[in-house]
Amino acid sequence: MKNKSILILLSMIFIVVMKNQSFAKNIFGGKETVVIQTSAICGECKSRIESALLELKGVSNAKLNLKDKKVTVTYDSTKVSVAEIKTAISKAGYDADDVKADATAYQNLPACCKKGGHD
Ligand SMILES: [Cu+2]
Known part of the structure; x- marks a missing residue:
């Protein structure tokens, strides 16, 4: 009788722990950085790219460093993919690694934000 109640208690603890794990996974799970x-x-490009990325569902942070022109994106891999992130940058008018800037979006950029605009 006593063993049975210990077993029930243990399985209850087990269930609670398992539930909390999936709960934690839903909140923190899949968070990655690229x-x-x-x-x-320029700074205008920086805010244009950052705000385009923050509009994406699943992106929680985007910081562009103008010194090396690299953007660091924190995202939830269960909600958005790296390909989608690159597409958003392209649609904002900029190259993203191997993905070239969307031609129309690039044409619509102010002259100073086009390649060589500050040369
Ligand atoms: Cu610019």
Whole structure:
């Protein structure tokens, strides 16, 4: 009789622990960071890219470093993919690693934000 209640108690603890694990996974799970090389030039480019990325579902942080033009993106891999992140940068008018800037979006950029605009 006593063994039975210990067994029940143990399985209850087990269930609670398992539930908490999936709960934690839902909140923190899938959080990853990726660094993407962009063709940003100035501060305007920086905010254009960052806000385009923050509009994506699953992206929780985007910081572009103008010194190396690399953007560091924190995202939830269960909600958004790296390919989608690169596409968003391309649609904003900038190169993202191997993905070239969307031609129309690039044409619509202010002259100073185009490649060589500050040369
Ligand atoms: Cu710019």
